Amino acid sequence: MRAPVRWVRADLRAVRGEALLLVLATAGIIVSLLLASAFLSYATNPWQRVFTQSSGAHVWIHTTASADARSLADIDGVKSVSGPFSTAEATAELRGVTAALEMRAAAPQPPDVARPLIVSGRWLASDDPGGIVLESSVARALVAEPGDSLQLRDSDGTDRTLRVVGTADTAEPRYRAEETPGVGWVLLSTLVKEAPDPELRGQTIGLRLENAEDTDFVVQRAVTELGADQVTSVSTWQEAQGEAEGGSRLLGLLLGVFGLGALLAAALAVAGAISTRIRGHLRDISVLKAIGFTPAQLVRMYLGEHLSLALVGVVGGTLAIELLGPLLPGRVGEAMQLWQALPSHAWVPAAISAGMLLLIAATTGAAAWRAGRVPPVPAARAAIPSGRWTSGSVRRALGLRLPPALVLGWRGAFDRPGRAVAAIGRLAVPLLLITVTLGASTTLDAFEHRPQTVGLAASLTARSEGLDQASAQRLLTAHPEVAAAYPGSEVAALVPGQTGTIRLRGLGEEDRPYPFAVAEGRTPSGPDEAAAGQGLLDLLDAEVGDWVRVTVQGSPQVLHIVGRSIESEDGGRVISTSLDTLRESNPALRPGFHHLVLEDGADAIAVKDDLAGTADGRIDVREIGDPADALPPVRGVIISGLIVVLGLIGLADLSATTAAGAQNRRRDLLALRAIGLTPRQIMSVIVAETGFIALAAGVIGTVVGVQVSDWLIDLQGRSSGIGAGIAQSPPPATLIVVVAAAVTGAVAVSALPAARAVRQRLADTLSDSL
Template sequence: MRATLRWAHADLRARRGEALFVVLATAGVIASLLLAGALLEYAANPWQRVFTQSSGAHVWIHTRAGADTGRLARLDGVSGSSGPFPTTPAGAELAGAKAALELRSSGPAEPAVAHPLLGSGHWLDADHRDGIVLERSVAAALWAEPGDTLRVRGSGGTPRTLKVEGIAESAEPRFRQGETPGIGWVLPSVLAEVDPSGDHRGQAIGLRLDDPGDTDFTVQRAVTTLGADQIAKVSTWQQARSDAEGDNRLLGLLLGLFGLGALLAATVAVTGAISTRVRGHLRDISVLKAIGFTPAQVVRMFLAEHIAFALLGVAIGAVVTETLGSRIPGRIGEAMRLWQVLPEHAWVPSVTCAGAVLAIASATGVAAWRAGRVPPVPVARAAVPRSRRMSGTTRLALRLRTPPALVLGWRGAFSRPGRSSAAVGRLAVPLLLITVALGAWSTLDRFEAHPEKVGLAARLTVRSEGLGDAEVRGMLSEQPDVAVAHPGAEVEALVPGQTGTITLRGLGTARDPYPFSVAEGRAATGPDEAVAGQGLLDLLDVRVGDWVRMTVEGSPQVLHIVGRSIETEDAGRVVSTALDTLRDRDPKLTPDFYRLELRHGADARAVSSALASSSHGRLEVREVPNPADDLSAVRGVIVGLVAVLALIGLAELSTTIGSGVRDRARDLLALKAMGLTPRQIMAVIVASTGFVALAAAAVGTVLGVFASDWLIDLQGRSSGIGAGIAQAPSPATLALVGGAAVVGAVAVSVVPAARAVRRRLADTLSDVL
């Protein structure tokens, strides 16, 4: 043991730089992974962010107006309360869009518990008594922004015009058309004017608990305290979180994939660094065995030393990140502050650090096992290397009078295929993952810039109230920005076996068919032909070309599935045909809605306002939801993960450069003997590193394009949307990534190359063993 400790101490003194690099690389990897985890949690779970930052209530209890809700705030286990707030139901309309509201009376001062988080605008002001603050989900449904004017009608009251003062986020259940009303905060005087009689008044109080697990017990005590007849509705934090997580499933899976990829890249980088360092000790290992060390002792010695490095690096990375991470300006610091107060933070950092130590220990174990097999007598390399035929590439380069530095750099980069392939592979991993991340970015751009290619040809949906088909068509034809109005109807159909229901949609006509995005097969053109989403094909276990029999309102409907369309609604469980086909079964069928294709460059909100004005509010206009809206948060995280992967790639470059300089130490002596100047030798080393980076960039970007398409389409199939939505990064973007990798490699290699050419002649001669 004493000899082991003395050797470890001597090794640290002799190779301080290498040991410091391993420790710092490990610390950097841990810091990157922890920051990536914070970013993932920040983007994938926005509800938790809102709940934490707003000191959200665990239970919201809606009661009758006369209930003594103050008693609920004094229940055991209740740490704070918000309200009670007088409430009344109302309907809101803006630019043809309509939504049900729960108006909630609040003062100019925001509550301390469950206070809404303002995203834009400002809170209620006593000087502007006609103001309203809308919850974000209902504001999106109404296309409302600060400064807009809403038309609000209460139950039995006269219509009232209110100005949107702000848009806020709340941790309560979000707005769902026909299910859950949205929240609008107003001053008490506005509530009294909207519902002057008070017949529909109620109260809402939020309770924050000491133990979130006591939610059900608290609700039972509240019902017992007030009486079941006084309770109108109860919502809990579990219900609100489940509602929010349902819409962020795809985002969570996508970001989880990025996190696993970052972990893989980090593990590969640290493994390469440790393996390279152990390989640099081969001569020392031979000496140790010659003086009596057994293979098992050598293995234990290297394993103990590098596990100590790993523990030190992990501890430094974790402590620095936990201490200083929240002080980083911008989204990263905000994400870290949020993450540190979440329940997951109690175990995720520990698991991450333990996993990193295990990965490093595994990599070190393999390298140490190889060290244990080193023969006790060092084998000197031949003084004169065996002659090898000059490669065709080298001969061609010499014929073309290529500068010697490039020729020698190419030869040095790939003279040892095994090690060169390993270096290229390790550096290609972060580049591959960066390409996958950029593929996700390009796919989001496709949804936003070219929605017609992903099943979103129509931008607006119009429904009428008491108007006939001819009247609606006349109103739509008067709008110059409406290119085509496709009539449509939806009915619920029983699947074969009558074990579930699907959506049967008739959209467009035989004369003017709807432009479905068909990813497989062809569009439906004939009678009884239809296209179906991936979710429906999976549900019925059918393929394109099959016939499907379903039951609609007691009557059979047989359709021929001729194509698979990209469906973004109802998890893809939709079968679409022409409206004429549905009319063959029911001649009295009339359109329920109209899908509007707008002219290029038309503003959907302006068209909606024009339709609402021309119809005097008898047309309800809604924007067709785009899945990219729920994934907008991923853009900031992609930027952060690309930066993390770039740092991991930089660490791998440092390992590759150090290994290359050491392995070619005798070659540098030969180059000096040939008469090459120090500047030319530096150029050889830099060119060698650049060629390795160029090969890694080519491999990483090409494989990344295929991996990106496969992963995104795989997620599309599993979510019911279907394959065919992936969009690879543009060639210019891929060229920029590859160019940045090569330029970065060249820049990083300049300093090590300068140090290598300044080495003394005696130092280089010692490397012949």
């Protein structure tokens, strides 16, 4: 046993740099995988992010005003409480849109537990008793922003006006029309004025538990403590989390694929580094066998050596990211802080580290097993196989006076097809994932900056107050950056069988058709013609070309679906036709809004402000929401975090394999020197060889990545109801930059190993020929 240990120690001392690179590569890969897990938790679970940052309550209990809700703080398993808060029911109305609201009394200082996170505006102030803060989901339903005047109708029928001062996120169940009321926080004095009758008020209290799994038990205890007649409703964190799932499905799909791809890239990188290093010890293995080492001893020796290096790298990388990750600036540090606060953090890092060690053990074991089969006296090989260095293509290339470094680098990169394909495949995987990430980012950018390319032809919607259609049309189109203003109206319609409600939208008129973005079929242009979203086609089991019958206010409406439009609202359950067709069932229908299509390059926010200033309050102009609105907090994670992680994996693979490859090509270096190349030219050959591999991997990775990106995004579009056809490929210039960055990085990481290999004293010995 002493001899294998002594040989391992001698080997590590002889190749300190190579061993250090292997440790650093393993550490970089484990850091990348842990960062990927943090990004996945941060970006795809917005509810968990809000719950963690707000110290959310696991249970919300709504009671009558007379219940002793404070006693729930003493129940076993309750860690802390939020409230109790006095509440009152009301109906909120803003520009004709109504929503059920639970007004909740709050102090000028937000609570410590279940603290609302301000999204826009500010929190309540004691010197502004007429203010209200709306929860984000009900604010979106009302299209409310800070500064709007909200009309409230109390349960006694009294109308009052409150001013929206802010919107906030919470981890409570979100607003759902006719099912779950939205939350609006007001001062206690305001609540008393809005609901002076104590009989019409209630209470709500949030319970934060010591163990989230005890939710059912605590709810039973709470109901028993208060009495079933005192409890009006109960909601739990599981219900809120279930409702919030799927809000960022495109991003979740992207990061899920990224996580699997990163694991594959890491596996290939480790396998390549270890296999390359063991291949370089074939001469040593033959000598060891000749002096009496058994195959089993060799397998244990190599397995133990590389597992020790891997253990050092995995432990070092895990400790580094766990200790230093939360201190990193920007969204990366925020993602790490959130991840460390999640329950899954207790086992995920350990599972990833253990999986990485098992992967390395399997890879090393396979390579070591092959090492154990090396014959003890291998046949002597020529330094350079006959004819290979002087092949016809090489001679012709040199005859054209091409730089020898490029010619010989090309020959060295692809002379062994099997090894070349393996090296290209290992590096192409992270480059493919980078291209997929850029494709998702480009698609989101199109939603935000080029909405017409993904079905959002209009950027603004305007609602007039006290103006007829002609006056509103003239006022809106007078702005130089408004290309067109299309009148529109929306009504609720029942599908056949009256089992569901959809949105029937009338946009434009027959003499001025609306420019729908049609992904399939054609644009509606005649009477009774319509374009439907993917969600509606799935709901009705219909296709483009079918006739459908819907019911609008008791009257049937038969429409011919001539195209599939990109619809980002209501899960794609939208059917759009002209306003004239919509008037067939309701001749008295008047436009409820105008959709504004802007000139190319126009700033929607600036146009909105200009129209608001020139209309003297008679027109309310709002931006049309799009699926990218909820994603800006994680765009930095997409663009920077994922690409950096994938870049680390690629560089780790290149650095380890290039160092080992340069060390193992001593015979080739001897041949290069023998034919008259200078040390600088030899170094250029090694660098060029790595560059050609990176170039091939870059071209393959980006080309395949564009196809995979489009397929994944369109797949998600179909499943979410938006529909296929929203995928936007990265610009060619961006792909060229990715390939150039890959080649530059490969050249950079290969320069040092190449310089070290050239500086070594080369001797044409028997060991270099075996």
